[in-house]
Amino acid sequence: MEENKEFLMKASELFLENGAKTLTMDDISRSFGISKKTLYVKYKNKEELIEAVLxxxxxxxxxxxxxxxxxxENAVERMFCRDEQIDNVADSNNSILIKQLIKYYPAIFNKHMREFSEKFSEVMIHNIEKGRSQGYYRTNFDAEVYAKIFFQLIMSLESSPFIDVSSIxxxxxxxxxxxxxxxxxxxEKGKEILKKINY
Known part of the structure; x- marks a missing residue:
């Protein structure tokens, strides 16, 4: 299990550096010092490896x-807690890997983004439930829909046809x-916390 984790960690670095289309199974087998035959025992094709990496x-x-x-503990404060890893995720939307996935492997990319949206939404819904129990969030909105709206807004900047990203x-x-x-x-109680965070 640990060995597979290390393999996927290194493979993900290779894909991030080179892109989904550019990187070949030959490149990967050479990087790991294994034969292509051994690599194909682990993953039947590059598409399967890309899915495993994602x-x-x-x-x-x-x-x-x-x-x-x-x-x-505070649900509102949690939302404003910056995390470098999470920031990198939104920023990686413009990486060579993502660009090549969209162009050459759109089905894999769309499947990955749907899975990402579902899992991200679960975390956001948990935050909403916590905030509601603390009296910081309203109860009269659909938590799942709002979580997905937030994900869409955060993740779509680079691919938006409506925004000139070079000017923002x-x-x-x-x-x-x-x-x-x-x-x-x-x-109103939650907005008091917002004022303290924003000023």
Whole structure:
């Protein structure tokens, strides 16, 4: 199990550096010092390996999100806790890997993003439930829909046909998106916490 984790960790680095299309099974087998035949025993084709790598990276991110959720008791404060790993996820939306996945492996990319959305939404729904129990979030909205809206807003900046990304500050975009979302879901009690965080 640990051996497979190390393999996927290194394979994910190779894909991030080189892209999904550019990196070949020959390149991967050479990097690991194994024969292509041995590699094909582990994964029947490159598509299967790409899916395994994406799933591995997703689990890493979701594990981190769940850990942070347990570390910060106040639900509102948790939403404003910056985490480098999570920031990197949103920023990686413009990486060579993602660009090549969209172009050459759209079915794999779409499946991955749906899975990412589902798992990310679960974490967000947990935060909403916690915030409601603390009196910080309203109860009269659909938690699942709002979680998905937030995910869509955060993840779609680079691929938006409506926004010129060269003319917008990404950090400011993320901050304003967070404020939009939080102002939409917080009670007056929650908004008091928001004021302390934003000033």
């Amino acid at each position: 799933h591995f990276k997703l689990e890493e991110i979701i594990t981190r999100l769940r850990y942070l959720e347990t570390q910060i 500050d990404k950090n400011n975009y993320k901050h304003e998106t967070m404020n939009l979302y939080m102002n939409a879901i917080t009670t």
